[in-house]
Amino acid sequence: MTDATDLKPNLGRFGVWTAGPVTPEQAKEIEGLGYGAVWVGGSPAADLAFVEPLLEATSTLQVATGIVNVWSSPAAEVAASYHRIEKAYPGRFLLGVGIGHPEHTDDYRKPYDVLVEYLDALDAANVPTSRRVLAALGPKVLKLAADRSAGAHPYLTTPEHTAQAHALIGNAVFLAPEHKVVLARDAAQAREIGRQTVEFYLDLSNYVNNWKRLGFTDADVQKPGSDKLVDAVVAHGTPDDIAKRLQEHLDAGADHVCIQVLGGQDALIPTLAELAGPLGLSPAE
Numbered sequence: 466m467t468d469a470t471d472l473k474p475n476l477g478r479f480g481v482w483t484a485g486p487v488t489p490e491q492a493k494e495i496e497g498l499g500y501g502a503v504w505v506g507g508s509p510a511a512d513l514a515f516v517e518p519l520l521e522a523t524s525t526l527q528v529a530t531g532i533v534n535v536w537s538s539p540a541a542e543v544a545a546s547y548h549r550i551e552k553a554y555p556g557r558f559l560l561g562v563g564i565g566h567p568e569h570t571d572d573y574r575k576p577y578d579v580l581v582e583y584l585d586a587l588d589a590a591n592v593p594t595s596r597r598v599l600a601a602l603g604p605k606v607l608k609l610a611a612d613r614s615a616g617a618h619p620y621l622t623t624p625e626h627t628a629q630a631h632a633l634i635g636n637a638v639f640l641a642p643e644h645k646v647v648l649a650r651d652a653a654q655a656r657e658i659g660r661q662t663v664e665f666y667l668d669l670s671n672y673v674n675n676w677k678r679l680g681f682t683d684a685d686v687q688k689p690g691s692d693k694l695v696d697a698v699v700a701h702g703t704p705d706d707i708a709k710r711l712q713e714h715l716d717a718g719a720d721h722v723c724i725q726v727l728g729g730q731d732a733l734i735p736t737l738a739e740l741a742g743p744l745g746l747s748p749a750e
Contacts, residue, residue, distance in 0.1 A: 472595045473639040474559055474615055476527050477501020478715060479744055481737060482643045482723035486515040489522035494734050496526040499746030504531035504618075504643070504723045508565060511538035513546040520554040531618060531643065531723065532563035532600045535583040544590030551596070560592065561618050563600025564671075577605060584613045598641065602626075602675040604633060611638045618723070619643070621663070621672055623697050624713035625679055631718025642714050643723040647701040648736045656692055658728050659699030664689045699727065708743035 480502030481487075481495050492503055509515060509530055516528050533543055543560070550558045562583065564576040580599070587597065599610035601617040607630055610617040616639025619630060627642050634640065645662065649655040666672040673686045676694065685691040700710035714722045726736045741748070 472615070473637070473720060474527075474596070474598070475501075476529070476559070476641070476721045478721060479711070479746065480504055480527075480529070480641075480721055480723050481733075482506060482531055482725040483733070484725075485509075487519065487733075489518045491734060492519040492526060492528075493522050495737060496523045497748060498737055498741045499748050500526075500724075500737065500741075501721070502527040502529055502559070502723075504529045504561065504641075506531045508532070508534035508537060511542035511546060513543070513550065516546075516550050516558055517553060520550070520557050527557050527559060529559035529598075529618075530561040531620070532561040532565070534565035535562055535579055536565055540583050540586035541590060544587055544592050547592050547596070548590075556596075558596070559615075560587075560597040561600065562587075562597060563618070564606075565600075577609070580606070580609065581613075584609075598639060601630070602671055603678070607633050610634065615639045616641065616720075621645075621666055621698050622675065623679060624710075624717045626675070627714045627719050628717035636718075639721070640719050641721040641723055642719050643725055644711055644714060645699040645725045645727050646707050646711075646736065646740070647699055647727050648704065648707065648732070648739055649701055649728075650703060652701065655699070655701030656695050659695045659701065660689050662727055663695055663698060704739045704743045707740060711744065 479500055481500050482504040485507045486505050519528050547560050564580050595615050597614045598616050598618045599614050601607045601610045602619055607617050611634040618641050620643045622642050647655040647658045667688050676686050685694045700707045711722050726733050
């Protein structure tokens with residue numbers, strides 16, 4: 466492993482994962498509630514133009530990409546964006562990169578090889594391993610994350626996966642799983658909301674294969690997804706119920722848990738506010 470992986474990013478115990486950029490006002494509210502980071506998914510463009518407004522509106526919040534898609538965002542442009550942001554806001558931006566979904570590209574090169582080439586290009590552009598992480602599910606890419614970055618950002622997983630990943634990559638490497646939440650006491654309602662998101666991933670081999678490695682059956686991963694699967698990857702119930710489920714990732718070895726709130730944009734801040742107390746977060750001064 467590179468020496469840089471000993472310098473694990475410190476994003477606090479809990480952050481917020483969103484499918485696209487939040488507004489600067491939302492970022493300020495998230496920081497005020499005590500969350501340490503905002504992770505922006507949805508394969509953001511290589512210019513990463515959304516990052517500076519969020520950092521400008523806040524003082525301690527970190528912003529991470531969850532993730533930049535290596536198929537669609539040229540490494541040289543992403544590296545230039547990283548250096549621009551780092552110069553303006555030192556130590557507050559974490560570059561998450563990943564292979565995305567092989568089903569969504571016409572390039573038939575092996576995804577693992579593409580990822581290695583991308584990391585080589587980031588190395589050549591002097592993007593430090595200590596400020597980048599890889600989306601990783603299976604053992605091969607988890608090992609690559611440990612060897613070539615600060616750590617791993619698994620998506621749509623369970624605390625059981627977190628424990629397995631932690632055992633594989635060790636304590637020196639940053640581990641930041643994502644977990645979805647629905648603040649609803651009615652289980653049927655919560656599953657309906659959760660399934661609207663989870664069902665999309667049942668067509669994607671990397672997620673299906675990962676769930677099967679975790680012991681889910683063919684019936685579980687057939688559309689629209691079993692209640693068992695939805696309950697495993699979408700925490701629901703009271704704020705205390707959800708906090709308990711998220712804590713299981715930390716107990717399994719995660720350094721940081723990325724919380725994705727489902728149920729629409731209007732649910733984001735109210736849900737995060739309800740969870741802050743049970744998660745033990747301290748409001749920013």
